Amino acid sequence: MDIQVVRADITTVAADAIVNAANPSLLGGGGVDGAIHRAGGPAVLEACRELRATSLPDGLPRGQAVATTAGRLPARWVIHTAGPVFSRTQDRAQVLADCYRNCLAVADELGAASVAFPTISAGVYGWPTADATRIAVDTLAETPTRVGTAILVAFGDEAYEGYLRALAERRG
Numbered sequence: 655m656d657i658q659v660v661r662a663d664i665t666t667v668a669a670d671a672i673v674n675a676a677n678p679s680l681l682g683g684g685g686v687d688g689a690i691h692r693a694g695g696p697a698v699l700e701a702c703r704e705l706r707a708t709s710l711p712d713g714l715p716r717g718q719a720v721a722t723t724a725g726r727l728p729a730r731w732v733i734h735t736a737g738p739v740f741s742r743t744q745d746r747a748q749v750l751a752d753c754y755r756n757c758l759a760v761a762d763e764l765g766a767a768s769v770a771f772p773t774i775s776a777g778v779y780g781w782p783t784a785d786a787t788r789i790a791v792d793t794l795a796e797t798p799t800r801v802g803t804a805i806l807v808a809f810g811d812e813a814y815e816g817y818l819r820a821l822a823e824r825r826g
């Protein structure tokens with residue numbers, strides 16, 4: 655899989671699927687979640703409510719992922735995942751890696767050729783950006799998938815530099 659890094663607002667990225675750093679309720683919030691619901695329009699929230707009423711009555715477990723329509727966004731699907739709140743214990747890092755792995759698994763089921771990711775857990779959930787970007791790069795590079803292109807969307811300089819550093823270290 656080709657891994658690209660861009661500086662952008664993810665709601666403007668025309669990938670087949672964009673990933674939402676959501677929460678277990680799936681019913682919206684701040685940060686990138688708020689931006690995606692605002693730009694995608696009511697169809698995205700409607701699809702999330704439908705999931706809560708059917709397959710996910712208790713919400714989306716952290717580390718898991720589920721797809722909905724992208725509404726008015728320039729993407730075909732939104733893949734929602736709920737990241738872990740930061741703590742220094744190793745199992746929390748596994749849950750963050752699970753978010754990336756499960757988003758790719760959902761993208762494979764959809765047949766998405768390109769997937770754009772925000773820096774999951776690096777905002778409201780408090781994960782240090784340098785560590786969050788490294789987990790993103792390492793997990794995406796090491797997960798088998800039919801997705802051709804992963805687009806890492808940096809919303810600031812720290813994330814942009816973190817992605818580039820993590821990629822450079824992998825490429826030696």
Ligand code: AR6
Pocket residue numbers: 662663664665675676677682683684685686687688689737772773774775776777778779780781807808809810813
């Ligand atoms: N495009 C790309 N990246 C963005 C955008 C955007 N429009 N807006 C923010 N980011 P956060 P989390 C970056 O807080 O830490 C919500 O309330 C941001 O700079 O959106 O996983 C949810 O409902 C940061 O690098 O998500 C949950 O309750 C990254 O996206 C909770 O926040 C993630 O920041 C999830 O917290």
